[in-house]
Amino acid sequence: MSTRLIKGRKGVRLARIENQTNRQVTFSKRRNSVFKKANELATMTGAEVGIIVCPQGSKPYSFGHPNINETINKYVGEERPPSPSSPGIDDKYVQMFRKANSSELNIRLNSLQDQLDFELNLRSKLKQMNKSAENQQEWFKGPIEKMNYTEASMLKEGLEDLLLKVKNYGTERGYGYENGKWKAE
């Protein structure tokens, strides 16, 4: 007909997809891509990756490198009660950051590597085997609800201010780094 019949991708429109069908298709495709990318990242760099994806009105999907459950559990497990001085936004962030900072990373790299490699192969095979079922990996059955975007407006102001400064920032140089910090092999 009069349609152009453009088959290739025409560009990424980074906006919410209106059409529900297309949105779901995009969700499936891109989710898989993100997982794949994460898998590659983990495999190539040895990092551990955990991903949680919660589509609206559906169950969450997850991708965990070794084990995202353990990851989260560990993380939040050591969490402590938030401080009462938090203005609107709970202190969880702070706690997490602190934990992230104070956590010591000792990971068995060799095992990780093997596991990552295995994982990679498995994922590829899994993808090939049941493409139809690739959307059905329900990890958790926990209901996930969307949060409001209250922080966005707050963030906006900060960003606007910050952007100006960052823009004029290019020439400045300076970095504190610790030598020998990377302790791996």
Add this chain to the structure above:
Amino acid sequence: MSTRLIKGRKGVRLARIENQTNRQVTFSKRRNSVFKKANELATMTGAEVGIIVCPQGSKPYSFGHPNINETINKYVGEERPPSPSSPGIDDKYVQMFRKANSSELNIRLNSLQDQLDFELNLRSKLKQMNKSAENQQEWFKGPIEKMNYTEASMLKEGLEDLLLKVKNYGTERGYGYENGKWKAE
């Protein structure tokens, strides 16, 4: 020039990168890419996405869309830690991974989200600028001291896009960048 001078990507080697330097570079790049992809996914499909990345020997990086804080809370709140003996509701990925190799890894990650990513960048800048963050960004009081100036350039772009996103929130393009640098060896 007799050399081929192949500059483009020659293919993804699905294996651990041997060179430490290259591995770090790849980690930074791909981590950002994964975050970007995840942000695109979240934006386009409205899904909630949270990513946790733990590089070896360094502190975890996190990313996510609306509010993984709540996500994690719900997870850990309603879902007890997955027991390896009764993994009926566990994810298939993890199951396959466990089957592939039964080695368990020690991980610790912090999980945050898109705004956490913003915060991460913002916090870094704010810290160095000594900006009074109490009014706007008070969430990240956590001690994260691995930021440096090297990310300014990348951060600029990220912030610019981010700003658009925050301003229009959902109709414009935008993606969060993590800090592009971790401590070098």
Add this chain to the structure above:
DNA sequence: GGACCTATTTATAATTG
């Protein structure tokens, strides 16, 4: 609705500065 196809865009490994 899903699997495959293809044109085009995007990501990124290697290279250069």
Add this chain to the structure above:
DNA sequence: TCAATTATAAATAGGTC
């Protein structure tokens, strides 16, 4: 070393069946 460039592989939006 770090950032920028570039050429190539990979991702993917839309179409077809």
